Amino acid sequence: MNKKTIIATLLASGMLLAACTDKEEATKKDNTPQTEEKEQTKEAVDLTQELATYKAFALAQMDEFLLETEQFVTLFKENKIEEAKHLYPRARMYFERSEPIAESFGDLDPKIDGRLADIEEEGLGEEDWTGYHKLEYALWVDGKTEGYEAVADQLLADAKELHALVQTVDVTPDLMITGAVDLLNEVSTSKITGEEEIYSHTDLYDFKANIEGAEKIFEILKSKIHEKDPALVTTLEENFTTLDQLLAKYQEGEDGYVSYETLTEEDTKALSAAVNQLGEPLSQMGIIME
């Protein structure tokens, strides 16, 4: 957690108040009950513009995701294995960036982004497995596209359905605030372990996209956060920069990343620590609702 914020919060709540004189204390007790005051404050928080900006961003990402998926499926079906491999992690980044929205549709997320391990956990078999990761398996393990055409078609159909559904999504403050932290949690729990892309080892692309998704939310809410706590903005900016710099070490070419397999335990530990250090203050963005 951001230290400044916690101390501010400690100060702001019970602990500070003991410092107030009796007179002040008495005045406060006479004040409006807290619940009412809280409601009033809540009403005062107007995020209309921020929510609209985020929705526009997320929808633009979903547009790109559909276009790239279309292209990926085409390359795949044309058996252009190397080109498909090149596009695979790049197309997925649009999905990963807008995951708070993409995930709102319970059935589609596993169909598009499900890993075999997830499917099996649900008691289903390999035949129920669809989506990107199955094609990842085809490209990197099987080394062929033959026999996977139906899966490719299904992926495109699911991507189209998702694209249609997200247009109606109701973006709430909760979706943004919780979504930003969730994006980081995604990184902490599956990307950092290399479990997301077990065949292609392109985990760093997803990693980067998740962080960018969280950073976008921060950017949109920044001025609101600044009103409440300018130091939290500084801390978050610093922590995003730290993480970006750390990720930049693994960049390869213009828009690529090295295989996750080349990272040492020390490397992943450093990344994990940077994500956690970002996550604590990021979880404080909710102060804008006070």
Next chain:
Amino acid sequence: MTEKWHEKKISRRSMLKMTGIGAAGAIIGASGFGGVMKVMSDEPLIKEDNASSINKYDFYNTHQPGIITPVQTHIYFASLTILFKDAKTLQNVLQLWTPMIVSLMNGEEITPSTNGYIPPIDTGEAIGLDARHCTVTVGISASLFNKIPELESKQPKELQDLPHFPKDQLDPAYTGGDICIQACADDPQVAFHAVRNLVRVASGKVEVHWAQAGFNSFPKGGGTPRNLFAFKDGTENPQITDKEDLKRVVWVQPGESKAWLTNGTYLAVRRIQMHLETWDRTAFHEQENTFGRHRDSGAPLGSKREFDQVDITAKDENGELLMPETSHVHLAKKVKARMLRRSYSYASGTMTKTGAHDAGLLFISFQKHPQQFIDIQNSFGRLDKLNEYITHRGSALFACFPGVEKGSYLGEALFK
């Protein structure tokens, strides 16, 4: 990077606006937050020991708690790495921790939250439990001074990494660290909760390098706990009520070290794996000869009672030493040095390479000079029969600050 997070000035008005004031006021009334808390830009919060807390030890004292405090049943020991290089950040972290430690030792929730959009300030797993004799003890190591050049002149010359001892097989994963937090309580969850929250609040400033949970079990009616070899551990400790003896053994006296460490002490910690499988196939007689004590009574070999005087020169009717020269107690006693032991057992699954129990002793001792520990450990050297059954896997040495006076914070003298 400018460190302003601790020093933020908040106008009272804006603060009141930030959280519902009515509720906060009510909380004070309900939980008896007593004291006057200074909230000046450069001064820490002050929180008071709550006399009405149940099963509570006081925080404010000449010495830190958790040293001569009666040993609790559980420990969570964490060795932290600092992620900063300046004294100011260290000071801020210690200022931030001090009132939190008082809350933790009061058995009180750190601060109840009012905003549902942010995570709770207190992680909450100790809610509804009383203080459970929670103590938190904080120390700093030689590596901390290496990382903060500004503090170079404050490093006591005796605060160095412990030397290599015969048969050490230290694992970097359990060795060293810049700051230690020793949280003890009569409840494992309370001890863990303390470390978890202190680490969390300093996220980005510190990270856990290694940590170890441990336990002790006491016979009904009290007495010395047994280690996992079933022998009593800590019989020879100085009496925690003998103030003069503690000054000789445990507490740094004025002029004996750097001024900031007066009334502080040195904490030596060793993660000692005990090879339970080999021990369990060792004849009983041999087990007792290894320690130099009778297992069940804890008495020195040849004596009847646990606290009978240990006479390492005593011989039997055949002229043989009652306590073998290679026994653990004989070797420990041969050295004049003494220390206060406050160890806990641990059992942490199995060793991946061998499948053997990863269990043993989280050895902790307090002494006013590291040499006391070093002399005793050197005496064990290669002779100690116990070496056959144990391997030292982790090690660290910390200088524990003196106690905190109300209005001050942990380690304040270090920054003067």
